[in-house]
Amino acid sequence: MKTKFPSEKHYELLAKDFPSVDSDITKSYLEYILICQKTIAKIESYLSKIEMTNSQFLILLCLYVSDKNIDNITNISKKLGISNVTVSNVVKTLQIKGLVERKKLKEDKRFSRVVLNKKGKDFMKNFIPEYYSKYKGLFKEFDKEELLQLQFLIVKLNLAIESMSGKEKFWW
Incomplete structure (x- = not known):
């Protein structure tokens, strides 16, 4: 069985080494980044079959x-x-x-x-x-209210990202 990364053990190590870091923010950020990577990898794999x-x-x-x-x-x-x-x-x-x-x-x-x-x-x-038939499977377990909630959170995250542009420098 695959070990999930990051696991609770990984988060505990981060919290121990960096006590001033908010663990909820760290968990949310890392989970977000990882799901983005997985999603993009799936999309790219699918699109590569049509040379796109x-x-x-x-x-x-x-x-x-x-x-x-x-x-x-x-x-x-x-x-x-x-x-x-x-x-x-x-x-x-x-x-x-x-x-x-x-x-x-x-x-x-x-x-x-x-x-x-x-x-x-x-x-x-x-x-x-x-393409729609492929990505609708991502959301098959969501009810209408959860989809609206997800859309709201995505908009909120996007606004936060846009408001940071030029104000804060990241490593990327």
């Missing part, structure tokens, strides 16, 4: 739900919390796959918008229902 990365899928999804299916690199970067350089490189890959196009702005030819083309729209229309 998580970043590629997130950008396609962002474009699919954007107004008029048009967005620029900077807006995508801000929406997803991914650097402009990474978004630009991922968009190049999506262009090679024939799923998106860059269109120069009429008012300023130096800038372009990223557009989900017909092939990209068709891909998303076919893929989203299949």
